[in-house]
Amino acid sequence: MIEFQHISKAFDGKKVLDGVSGKFEQGKVNLIIGESGTGKSVLIKCIVGLIRPDQGSIAFDGRDFLNGSKDRTVGVRKEIGMLFQGGALFDSKNVEENVLFPLDMLTDMPQDAKLDRVNFCLQRVGLSNANKKMPNELSGGMQKRVGVARAIVNNSKYLFCDEPTSGLDAKTGLLIDELIQELTYEYDIATIVVTHDMDSIVSIGDYILFLHQGRKTWEGASADIFHVDVEALKDFLFASKLMRMAKPQA
Numbered sequence: 500m501i502e503f504q505h506i507s508k509a510f511d512g513k514k515v516l517d518g519v520s521g522k523f524e525q526g527k528v529n530l531i532i533g534e535s536g537t538g539k540s541v542l543i544k545c546i547v548g549l550i551r552p553d554q555g556s557i558a559f560d561g562r563d564f565l566n567g568s569k570d571r572t573v574g575v576r577k578e579i580g581m582l583f584q585g586g587a588l589f590d591s592k593n594v595e596e597n598v599l600f601p602l603d604m605l606t607d608m609p610q611d612a613k614l615d616r617v618n619f620c621l622q623r624v625g626l627s628n629a630n631k632k633m634p635n636e637l638s639g640g641m642q643k644r645v646g647v648a649r650a651i652v653n654n655s656k657y658l659f660c661d662e663p664t665s666g667l668d669a670k671t672g673l674l675i676d677e678l679i680q681e682l683t684y685e686y687d688i689a690t691i692v693v694t695h696d697m698d699s700i701v702s703i704g705d706y707i708l709f710l711h712q713g714r715k716t717w718e719g720a721s722a723d724i725f726h727v728d729v730e731a732l733k734d735f736l737f738a739s740k741l742m743r744m745a746k747p748q749a
């Protein structure tokens with residue numbers, strides 16, 4: 500379980516996160532939702548250690564992540580998988596090399612064991628035999644699958660996905676959401692998905708944290724979200740529904 504308390508962050512005197520607390524449990528898909536520019540990406544960057552918050556505490560299964568020893572921080576980092584906004588594969592590396600990358604960086608596994616693990620993960624995301632393909636030869640959905648394989652290749656206990664369905668048509672986005680959800684349950688991962696995609700909000704998500712202007716304005720179960728009397732959340736959901744109608748359906 501990831502627990503974070505009172506996370507605040509300002510850039511150039513402008514407060515982007517204002518005392519955000521929450522917890523993300525193992526074996527659950529946890530959504531962070533909210534309109535564009537409200538601090539969702541900054542929040543997960545703080546949690547994974549890419550941005551240092553001005554205030555707050557973060558613990559991964561009881562291990563203090565901000566003030567712990569270097570060894571502990573490195574230990575936690577090895578257990579984090581990330582699927583970045585936009586997919587962000589290395590364009591000059593083929594699929595296999597992209598998925599190998601975290602194993603090369605973080606482990607001293609022998610090469611054949613690494614390749615076995617890469618092949619297992621590629622197969623799991625439905626991409627067997629794509630090893631030698633270059634990213635620009637793949638569709639947007641396949642690129643995301645490679646990103647997912649790379650994010651779980653290190654047996655990640657914690658999986659962070661920033662807008663995993665952005666740029667995808669509705670049907671492909673749904674398949675990616677389903678894949679992320681299946682992996683979460685199958686491997687008992689604490690998964691965090693940042694999204695403002697209405698399809699994702701209605702189809703995955705065991706716990707939802709709604710950020711509004713840098714504050715946690717609502718949290719709860721996805722089943723409850725449409726019955727909540729929080730003005731900012733209702734506005735957000737309404738706007739998302741309009742966006743969904745405008746989205747290409749493949």
Ligand SMILES: Nc1ncnc2c1ncn2[C@@H]1O[C@H](COP(=O)(O)OP(=O)(O)O)[C@@H](O)[C@H]1O
Pocket residue numbers: 510515533534535536537538539540541542
């Ligand atoms: N490294 C940075 N330096 C300065 N401002 C930033 C930085 N990262 C994000 N911001 C600002 O913080 C706010 C929240 O950004 P972000 O978390 O990316 O929003 P979103 O909810 O769309 O993911 C935005 O106003 C953004 O411009």
Ligand SMILES: [Mg+2]
Pocket residue numbers: 539540541584661
């Ligand atoms: Mg963002």
